[in-house]
Amino acid sequence: MTDATMSSITAPPPPPAGRRSPLGSVLIHAGLIAASIAMLYPLLWMVSASIRPEDEIFSSATLWPSSVDFASYVRGWFGLDVSFGRFTWNSVVIAVLTVVGNVVACSLAAYAFARLRFAGRNFWFAMMLGTMMIPYHVTLIPQYVLFLDLGWVNTILPLVVPKFLASDAFFIFLMVQFFRGIPRELDEAAMMDGCGPWRIYWKIMLPLSLPVLATAAIFSFIWTWDDFFGPLIYLNDMNTYTIQLGLRTFVDSSSTSDWGGLFAMSTLSLVPVFFFFLFFQRLLIEGIATTGMKR
């Protein structure tokens, strides 16, 4: 969980410790390939079930459909009173606003902690770390009462506004770690040229911190996209549902009748996360290796 870890995880692997016989090597690969198949099989099966003709879904455990049929997608998309287009749009709005809120508010706080000096800084930093440890269940009910009084229930505000108040302390911590690694000489040179803290933050820190800002943005997006508990509590009107709530309603209303439609919508809900996995895998893996994120 140090900076050394960050570079070493993507560096070329060290030479093997001791020589391995060809047979051992084959056995290891056989084992790893078998494990990979076992891990991916449920996912692939779901994707393949979503493009099969409906009567074929349960008749076969093989992955290859006899014919490709997107009828499940059409059925699933319009399977509830409100279409999945609406749910997807709601999810996108919440996730994008969360990303903006987290990146802006957390980087402001992180800059103050990493670079500025002011009375009580260490105290507030300790408080910030403390909030990372507290399970959210403790603040859940009073927060709900507060948002209910404000008339915010059934709107996206309870899910989005806290992010603009840097409520995800984890990202502050992540950014503080990164900001500390940026040479102070750069700030000092800028300061000699008459830059104040705002310009240093905007013109030096943020442009040099794109990797950590991207990591925070991607994890914000994925966690918000997958979030179930927040929307479950705050969004009760089907028009405001996110895609996760839509899936939950779908599974409860049609659990045995339309697995095809359900799998089609489930597959669709995984597409954005899978996209980030494909194109930003290095950032994700480095993020986990350096900070020990839970997933």
Place this chain on the structure above:
Amino acid sequence: MAAVQDSAVAVGAGARGRPAAQGRFAAVWTNHGAGYMFLLPWLVGFFGLTLGPAVASLYLSFTSFDLIRSPEWVGTANYVRIATADPKFAASLKVTFLYVVLSVPFKLAFALFVAILLDRGVKGLTVYRAIFYLPSLLGGSVAIAVLWRQLFAGDGLINSLLAQFGIEGPSWISHPDYSIWTLVVLSVWQFGSPMIIFLAGLRQIPTDMYEAASLDGASKFRQFYKITLPLLTPVIFFNAVVQTIEAFKAFTPAFIISGGTGGPINSTLFYTLYLYQEAFGNFRMGYASALAWILVLIIGLFTAFSFLTSRYWVHYDD
């Protein structure tokens, strides 16, 4: 956790250990106004969304509150009822502990085992790592819980695979003896992220230690027990604490797989699910606040216990 503590120390050192070298800049760096301007959003959130609500929640835990009438002070009645007269609390605690005790060790053992296989210069490391990591990334979503509900249903995929071998499987998710296992399997399936942390830890072990041990004739097995495992204990400790806390807080899979009930016969009634039912199903907000504080207490005690025992088995260089 270890990283968090280190940095807290580092901030202290950074703040106090500089003045001589950078006296010229001290006046500019020390700008109380700017510091608090940058911190303002977080401070508003800290007081309005964390500290204030936490205090309010502690107060509510001593009241009876249904969102409609104002909270009514009942003293310790909520806590007394939880401790003495709430079979669902006892059931949820048992299920949660069972889940923690079953899922965390299996998940970590898998993660460590695969990390060690991958670390020894296996070709295609990045491909395997990506494949094993994918479930961790997707696993928290409702889609995967939905898939799991189908896989382990009576007429689900697992049973149709078993049927090909002539085995008639039960309906895993609706049988109280097996339902918790489907959730454990789901958790173990997501061993990818602790595996990545293990891989990073293994890279930190100097290879010359293994070379020296080989020259002295130590077997692979012995090298593992005498070098790899001791040097990896800080990472094992870190992963164990993080995964345990996460397991205590697990919610979505149990909610989806049981349709929000925690059934059959409370066998998937995770603590957080029970808390949700009390708060947002029965609108017993005071009682649910008490449940929340007990969860904090449990997690806090567990963490303190881990750190206290860690000195007996976690190996640090200095």
